[in-house]
């Protein structure tokens with residue numbers, strides 16, 4: 001039976017994702033004789049396992065979905081309550097849960113994550129992917145699909161278009177090139193051939209998430225998943241899924257660039273309006289001869305470029321919005337432009353004794369010149385960890401310096417089966433126009449781009465097994481003047497580590 005919510009608890013953390021769990025674990029270690037209360041809407045928690053510091057700022061770890069009892073076993077002073085927080089009265093230092101209970105806190109850390117920002121929200125044929133349930137619902141619908149549309153050009157879209165097999169994919173992006181949140185057009189060109197090549201099952205030396213999908217057969221009918229507050233998936237979320245449509249081919253992706261969805265029609269409306277849709281184009285060239293489609297589809301999307309395509313359903317992979325709603329009413333939170341709770345350099349929100357970490361928050365301190373916030377699991381862990389450190393310092397009346405992990409943006413991931421390392425201002429984000437790019441590319445093998453400004457390295461994109469991440473990390477961190485090395489910096493015949501290590 002679920003434990004009751006205590007009437008008061010000195011330390012309360014809301015959210016069982018990576019940020020909340022990391023925060024609770026750290027608090028539990030710092031205050032072994034205190035009970036740490038973790039209140040979460042999801043039946044499972046996310047635990048970081050096999051943590052490895054690969055270099056100064058790059059980390060690797062697995063993410064495991066676990067029953068909350070496992071966390072309580074590891075940390076006997078953590079008490080997990082499975083219930084959504086529906087209201088916060090910050091002046092009274094009280095939270096209220098969905099089952100009508102309340103609890104008084106001294107220090108509260110909000111780690112409620114984010115939810116997909118869906119286009120045409122509420123349309124039963126538009127689906128988002130966030131947690132185990134929505135991923136499972138997506139798999140079930142894909143298994144019956146011949147053609148789907150993917151909208152968005154970030155992390156989820158990139159992973160989906162590569163992973164889906166046996167189903168035609170119309171990929172509609174607002175930009176000129178694929179993967180705009182991670183890459184520039186050069187890197188996109190490097191990756192594109194992988195979309196047309198047959199997939200090979202190669203073993204990759206990359207950390208994988210242990211991802212479970214047990215017991216979640218979902219309802220039939222429309223495709224939209226219920227608006228539940230599950231925990232965000234992490235890297236390799238698709239590993240446990242069978243992302244296959246009804247057909248027997250590997251990739252079949254058509255990209256529609258520089259467009260958005262203008263309108264969505266259900267089949268009946270589409271027929272009544274006597275509109276014409278296009279068949280799946282034979283190639284990706286702009287002047288292809290598209291033919292009217294003979295087939296009838298459950299849903300049609302009209303793009304801003306005038307084209308209409310029918311499909312079985314549409315995946316909206318169009319970013320996230322922080323889950324702030326239950327906490328706003330009556331509380332004077334300052335919000336960032338992206339809708340997150342603004343936090344200062346001590347992860348403190350604008351409301352007394354309330355901290356926030358992970359996807360729910362907006363970093364509002366003056367950042368290091370080579371760090372930016374992105375809603376990623378690495379940052380969720382760093383923030384949860386550091387928020388706990390700040391709560392401890394605050395409680396003990398100590399001062400604390402900004403954690404080193406916020407010195408440099410560093411993210412390791414995998415796209416199209418390549419290892420991808422992003423460092424610093426990897427896309428020259430926010431840099432003046434006087435920056436320069438240096439490139440090295442071997443087709444099908446590696447793509448190396450560095451962003452230079454005033455002879456200093458400001459960022460890098462490393463695709464493939466380049467082995468350059470540690471050296472470049474050091475060069476970005478120490479801001480050494482590299483002007484004298486010129487193009488040798490990327491010359492594969494020059495062992496730059498000899499210069500700098």
Ligand SMILES: Cc1cc2nc3c(=O)[nH]c(=O)nc-3n(C[C@H](O)[C@H](O)[C@H](O)COP(=O)(O)OP(=O)(O)OC[C@H]3O[C@@H](n4cnc5c(N)ncnc54)[C@H](O)[C@@H]3O)c2cc1C
Nearest residue numbers: 015016017018019041042085113232235358359375376377
């Ligand atoms: C499909 C997908 C793939 C991804 N792949 C990657 C990747 O490869 N690499 C990467 O770095 N990042 C990836 N991310 C992003 C990453 O998963 C998130 O940035 C990270 O998990 C956020 O962690 P969090 O703890 O802040 O939030 P979440 O994991 O969303 O956890 C929020 C928690 O709060 C709970 N909650 C919500 N509202 C309430 C409430 N009112 N009361 C109580 N509890 C509540 C939820 O149940 C949940 O337990 C991916 C995300 C998705 C959706």
Ligand SMILES: NC(=O)C1=CN([C@@H]2O[C@H](COP(=O)(O)OP(=O)(O)OC[C@H]3O[C@@H](n4cnc5c(N)ncnc54)[C@H](O)[C@@H]3O)[C@@H](O)[C@H]2O)C=CC1
Nearest residue numbers: 119152153154155156157174181260317318319375376413
């Ligand atoms: N390997 C990794 O590191 C991965 C990270 N993630 C993270 O998970 C979260 C969710 O992923 P995504 O939904 O892909 O978000 P995202 O923020 O990565 O990308 C959103 C994309 O949607 C586009 N977009 C926004 N509004 C649109 C509209 N109305 N019409 C068309 N396009 C629109 C944006 O231009 C952008 O390309 C992100 O925080 C992302 O960083 C997700 C998958 C993999």
